[in-house]
Amino acid sequence: MDEETKDQPSRPARVGATTDLPHDRITVARFREAFPRARWSDRLNAWFVPGRTAEKRISRWLAEMEAEADRFADEKGRDAFAFDPIESRYLEATTATLQIQTPYSRTVVNEIREIPYARWDADRRLWTVPYRSFNELRKRWPTIEAAAERSEPEARQARRETIKGTQEDEASKARMKERRRKRYPVPADYAPPFDRAVGTHVGVVFFIGTDGELADPATISTFYFPAEDGEEYVWTSWRSGSLEELVTTWPARTPPNERELERGWWMPDLEELRVARRNAKSRRRARERNDKKECSR
Structure with a gap:
């Protein structure tokens, strides 16, 4: 006899309202103060405020903001x-x-x-x-x-020509070569979490593993951050996050503190995640353009 299956209840849509704000930090700060539960949605490209009366509350707040502005x-x-x-x-x-x-x-x-x-x-x-x-x-x-x-x-090209063959040029090439290795030094006794967004001195990355290779303090200080005396570091491989992964990452409430900066990694705040998400969008658009070119051949 066939086994009967029960329909899985669909996940109810979140109740709330969205709004698009100007990009200036003052307006956003006042909005978040008025709506502490509001969250930015990259999928909707807008702020989402939960609650059944969210739309009315947002409209009232916007009206108050407009009233403050000089009508002339x-x-x-x-x-x-x-x-x-x-x-x-x-x-x-x-x-x-x-x-x-x-x-x-x-x-x-x-x-x-x-x-x-x-x-x-x-x-x-x-x-x-x-x-x-x-x-x-x-x-x-x-x-x-x-x-x-x-x-x-033209200005970028002129700067490249100006420093060509100089010590600055060699240092720039060395930085690019090191960056392409996609490795990052972390304290041997305080490793970051793997496969989740982590803030670093090279941006937001996803660590994927380590083979325990010790990192040279001179290399760390030259290309990443000042290595602490007596601290032992190991190389850890990383990858860039996808847009979906970055959108679903919950930001830290505050920027990294001094100790986290010295350690070399931390939980990324909203501003860092926004930069990473924009970069992920750019990579996606580039892939889509390349795919279209391949299909048109």
Whole structure:
């Protein structure tokens, strides 16, 4: 007789609401203070707030935030820009917003994220900044523009040519060669967990094993972090995490403390995981482009 099977109860969907916020840290900090249970979802590309009344609470909070803003702020910003505009090939003034498009630079990203109400437009691959934030943009613009110019392909190539054959060039090649070995020194008596996201001085990685080979203190101090006197280290192999693994990793509440930095590894915080997730997305897109090229041949 056939054995009857029972239907497994489906996992109920989480009750709550999502919201997209400007990228500036001040707004995000105030949001997390108002909604301590909120969590960022890379899958939804938005903040998720649990609870049946989440949508109403978010709407009320956003309304309060808008009420605090000067309703004439955009007009004032436009007047300020018209009186003393920023003239740059990286910035375009439109009717609604200021648009910034530069070569990729970590400095540029960090600076723009400090500007209130700045948003990343993924479809057009550019940042938009409302006129109300013009004063903050102007304050940060010299750093943004300088970083963008340094990131131009011609500027990168010129720097490589300048240091070619020098001690700096040799040191850079040695760092790249060491990085390609995908190994990392950890204390012999305090190994990190395997197969989970771990923060290190080379970024967020997943350790996969060790054969117990001792790490040379000079190599550690040259390429990784200052080796402690009397401490014994072993080489541990690592891999990059997939986007799925990184998205499901719960971040540490605080950045690494001094002792963890000296040890060489720690549990990654949200900012570190965001960087790792962006890198994982880039790797995925690159693989998808390569797959399309292969299929088209």
